[in-house]
Amino acid sequence: MALLAELSGWLGALAVLAGYASFSLGWIANGRIFQACNLLGSAALMLNGLYHDAWPSVSLNIAWATISCVALIRALRAERSVFPGGLRAPAARAESTACEELARGGGAACSSSPHGKAEPIL
Structure with missing residues (x-):
């Protein structure tokens, strides 16, 4: 031992x-x-x-x-969280913030992606 x-x-x-x-x-x-x-x-x-x-x-x-x-x-x-080709998946907070800003501007809405994250609808 x-x-x-x-x-x-x-x-x-x-x-x-x-x-x-x-x-x-x-x-x-x-x-x-x-x-x-x-x-x-x-x-x-x-x-x-x-x-x-x-x-x-x-x-x-x-x-x-x-x-x-x-x-x-x-x-x-x-x-x-890295996609093929070396691209990183966006952070959930960044996605959420983008959706909030778009919604405040009255231009676009957000929906859930197949991965369960909010994504802007443009």
Whole structure:
């Protein structure tokens, strides 16, 4: 068990450091790879900290993993909203605002798209 805990600590440190260095040097963007390195690294460091009863380290890595998990989910959701050809789907708030402005001007109305979002009828 001690060997597994030590290996976990070293691999976790390597994952976090590799992600940070790659991002800082411009080799990768803030996205899936960077956040996955942070998430996996912090989880491995958390296991090492638990084994050694290093509670400040465990607490830090719980927070680090939580932040990384939220950022990773956001990155994955953003990737799913990209249409073929690299076009991004418009944000729901922008669509809503456009519909509200059109309705106030008396020119157009809005309807629901097949995706359940409001879209202006021109």
